[in-house]
Amino acid sequence: MSAQMALRPVQPDELPRLFDMLRSFYAEERIPLDEGRVRRGLDQLLADPALGALLFAEVDSACVGYLILGWCFSIEQGGRHVLVDELYLAPEARGRGLGTAMLAAACDWARGQGAAVARLEVNHHNPRARTLYLRNGFRDDQRDILTRVLEGESA
Numbered sequence: 001m002s003a004q005m006a007l008r009p010v011q012p013d014e015l016p017r018l019f020d021m022l023r024s025f026y027a028e029e030r031i032p033l034d035e036g037r038v039r040r041g042l043d044q045l046l047a048d049p050a051l052g053a054l055l056f057a058e059v060d061s062a063c064v065g066y067l068i069l070g071w072c073f074s075i076e077q078g079g080r081h082v083l084v085d086e087l088y089l090a091p092e093a094r095g096r097g098l099g100t101a102m103l104a105a106a107c108d109w110a111r112g113q114g115a116a117v118a119r120l121e122v123n124h125h126n127p128r129a130r131t132l133y134l135r136n137g138f139r140d141d142q143r144d145i146l147t148r149v150l151e152g153e154s155a
Contacts, residue, residue, distance in 0.1 A: 004060075005064075005101045005105075006057075007058075008055060008058060010055060017063065021063075021065065022086075029126065031123075052069045052082070053068070053069045053109060055067045055069075057089070057098065065087070065090055065098070065102065066088050069085060071083075077119070078117060080114070081117035081119060082110035082118045082119070083119050084119070085120075087103070087120070099129075099132050100132065100136055106118060118138075120133060120138060121145055
């Protein structure tokens with residue numbers, strides 16, 4: 001049985017708390033962390049809620065994780081759709097149905113704002129997360145995400 005979970009917006013003064021969890025997530029997922037770049041993204045999201053949502057997940061008023069949602073656009077996806085950019089649960093909060101609850105909340109949030117599609121990324125080395133996502137209605141599009149960092153490139 002899952003514990004009762006609530007999502008609430010992250011406040012600007014709570015960024016240090018978020019960064020503690022974010023560092024754990026990036027280390028666990030083997031994602032290089034550029035704190036300056038991530039901070040710029042978080043600041044933009046906090047300043048403009050039209051870009052998405054930055055949420056803490058809480059159980060009994062204790063913060064157990066976070067969820068970051070962002071708006072994207074693709075004609076293939078029918079236009080505007082949501083990206084579940086990051087979903088993190090502290091290790092001690094896993095296995096209690098909270099990941100499923102966070103995904104459901106993310107999809108409800110997006111649906112409530114007119115999105116017909118939610119997308120996410122999962123690392124190849126994380127079969128547990130992949131299983132969670134597939135079990136909750138996400139499908140494997142059999143594609144890879146390719147990235148090119150444009151900062152510092154001359155035009």
